[in-house]
Amino acid sequence: MAASGGSAAADTEVPATRARQRPTLPRPGTGTLVRAAVIAALLLFVLFALPQLMSLYYVDAMTQVAVWSMAALGLGVLVGRVGLVSLGQVAVLAIGAWVAARLLFATAQPYPLVLLEAGLITMLLGTLIGLPALRLRGLYLALITLMLAGALTVVLATTNFPNGGPGFLGYNGSQVHIPPIRRPSIAASDPAYFRYAVVVAVLMFLLVFAHIRTRPGRAWAAVRQSEPAALAAGINTWFYKLWAFALASFITGVAGGVLAGANHYLYSLNFPTYYSITLLAVVLMGGAYSLWGAVIAGLLWALLPSVLQDWGVSADWLTILFGVGVLQVLTTAPRGLADQVPKDLARLGRVARGLARKRAPSESGAG
Secondary structure (H helix, E strand, O other): OHHHHHHHHHHHHHHHHHHHHOOOOOOOOHHHHHHHHHHHHHHHHHHHHHHHHOOHHHHHHHHHHHHHHHHHHHHHHHHHHHOOOOOOHHHHHHHHHHHHHHHHHHOOOOHHHHHHHHHHHHHHHHHHHHOOOOOOOHHHHHHHHHHHHHHHHHHHHHHOOOOOOOOOOOOOOOOOOOOOOOOOHHHOOHHHHHHHHHHHHHHHHHHHHHHHOOHHHHHHHHHHHOHHHHHHOOOOHHHHHHHHHHHHHHHHHHHHHHHHHHHOOOOHHHOOOHHHHHHHHHHHHHOOOOHHHHHHHHHHHHHHHHHHHHOOOOOOHHHHHHHHHHHHHHHHOOOOHHHHHHHHHHHHHHHHHHHHHHHHHHHHHHO
């Protein structure tokens, strides 16, 4: 009886001990809560206040910012998270736009479903394109993806984008009155479609954030640091690099679907091969290692040219500006503007506070 009583006591103590040893989830700190509140307030301002403060010209430009932020986000997954330099991301964007346009003309499916299908189909095609390049890195991978982008540009110039015609391609060259690519019924106007594009972009950013915070993000970081070391640690580098290609293609395909509705009409001239090189440049300038870098890249790509054109300045000058920006990033700010600007502002604040302290004693002494 004593033994059984002791056993029962032990049995009651073990669960209690296990309960005390059970790890608890970390609570978010004050800084995290403040950042979340600031991001939420900024998002609400962009969704509801910003369209009221801008003309339709800038509303359209900001819609393009949302689209190209998603394209930069997909490229940032490859470049910043895995260390794979791709020069074919604009071609993937064109595939997503083509698929979405064909589905929107051929079916009456809801717009969110079309975006999902465009992302999935583009993910499949982008993954197939990435398969031969998985054993390549650096310059070789960049050249292969650039040649694939050039090949797709030739195909699009030959076949054209769907314009409501019959058949698989959906193109009718003799059609005089080309119908516009439809938008969702809840976002028919330009301000409403801008909000729609922002919501889709936020969902894509949350998708990447979830990947970064979990096992894929840790595996990508290991591959980026040293692929041999990642292999030695038991990480399936082939699988996770393919995963990165799939995720980047899905996000860019969804961005292409949003672009189709934003532009109403698509032409092969909208997707030249050199756009892929320029996109890589703005991603590096914005910050390939940061989610905010994709937003900055979208602003550099879409908003800055619109501002220059509004001021009567040719947007061709941006080629020189982006070249200087990439040189500056490679030499002094490898993590881009998203990391460098806060540091510079903090440094400037410290200098200003130091000057204020020096001035205060001199003024008191003079008084």
